[in-house]
Amino acid sequence: MTQLSNNGYLKVIKPGPLTTLQDAGRFGVRRLGITQGGPADLHAWAWANWLLGNPWGTPALEITLGGLELKAEQDCSLALCGADLGATLDGEPLGCWQSFRLRKGQTLSFAMPVAGVRAYLAVKGGFIAEPVLGSVACVTRDQLGGHLGNGRKLTIDDRLGFSVHGNSPTNRSVPEAEQLDYRAPASLALIPGAQVAAFTGDSLFRAFNSPWAVDTRADRMGVRLLGPALRCTMNSMISEGIALGAVQVPPDGQPIALLNDRQTIGGYPRLGTLTPLACARLAQCAPGHQVWLKATAIEAAQNQYRRFRAEF
């Protein structure tokens, strides 16, 4: 346990609509109906921690749509990755995909989304929170995790603790190839699943050869896609476990890609499973954004994920 006297704090002046603390997620307890949680954009979250030399799984803030304002009670090293939410440091524009120093008394603010939906703010050593069931991942629906342990999102006057640390020698940037352009149409790698044969051939062809648009019904549970309806010969199934990225298709034919806060079981036929990096990319798509589904083989997807994880 870190001693209280060695802790520094960021004070929440404005919480924004949905700012939560996320580590890699809550695992090993899904059989009990407990949601996975974790960062919706694994890619940006991982690079934010990388910038500060934090190990994989270090808790960082997920800032949805901006609106957050934090004031430093002590000096600290921070890193910002993911969406451009119009960040400013004491009113001066602050670039994304880099680490920086926030001095005692300075204010870090997020306005509105410019590109992308979710930004990740990491602190050197990580934000301090008591793990619940092995994780600090904040899942509001389950009332588990987060900075207070009870699944609450950030609220005004909260104080986010971290271990006081010295200055990082240099400010780092994320390699340019990893600074994703969220304005471009998203190509989402999908591993076709077992029920793919239950969809009619022409609707299946269109699903992989036409653009989909992200619906307004998009949150940490899942993202609904609008486009040419998928036709399936099965309407519903007996409820069964659902993996991250599972693309389920309700009878209206508009698929829902299930993300970190999805329920643990569900009963719609599935087109397949998005790769973790495809889920991360989708999590940065605002309503109306164009996405394409690209079928991929499991071996290729595993290799891609291993290359990604080898960076950290």
Added chain:
Amino acid sequence: MKYHPDSGLPRLENAGIDAWMIRLFDAIDEANMPWITALVEACEQALGDNLVDIVPSYTTVLVHYDPLKLDSQQVRDLLQSLLAGLTATDTGSDASIKELPVWYDPSVGPELALLQQQTGFSLERIIQLHSEHQYRVFALGFAPGFAFMGSLPAELELPRLSTPRKRVPAGSVALAGRQTSAYPQISPGGWNLIGRTPARLFDPTSRELSLLQVGDTVRFVPVDKEAFIRLGGDTTPTETLS
């Protein structure tokens, strides 16, 4: 486990870069559950630390492994061999039955009236029907510790509410279709409420976390208001909370 060529079961289905879906059956049946729980145990033993999560449900087991350590094909082969040697876990001794005390009362079970109306049965008969049957836990889901149990006697079958409640009180005993359950914590919900249990269904500080586990046999035991209060039950009427 014997392979059934007609149904093609059991079968392994790809569920992403780190998961296989094992499909054992094609219909809901209480007799499935000893096979499902046996498979969960076998996977835990065979995969050890490389097992990241496992989600048993009515007819399936979803197995999540560590994709940094194991290849998809490797895990497939391992699961195939597990299935070939699988035998059902023998359950059915009375000791393994879990009992949930329930106060069946219209104030905490507003749909008791609807059931009476639909069946023409007395309150006593409905309570008897619900509590004399033993149920199997088919799956946990919807919320931490929420157990889908069946199968409910056909006489008590009701569809879900057309408008779900925004706030169902913790402990509410509920039914929908041929299933019954109890809400572990206050949450939205569309099932019909018939009573309330004082049992703590989900406790993040306990070792088992969830009182009910997949495969458990469960019986509801009627208690009166005094016993319900003595056991720590909250008598606040449902409609004042919803």
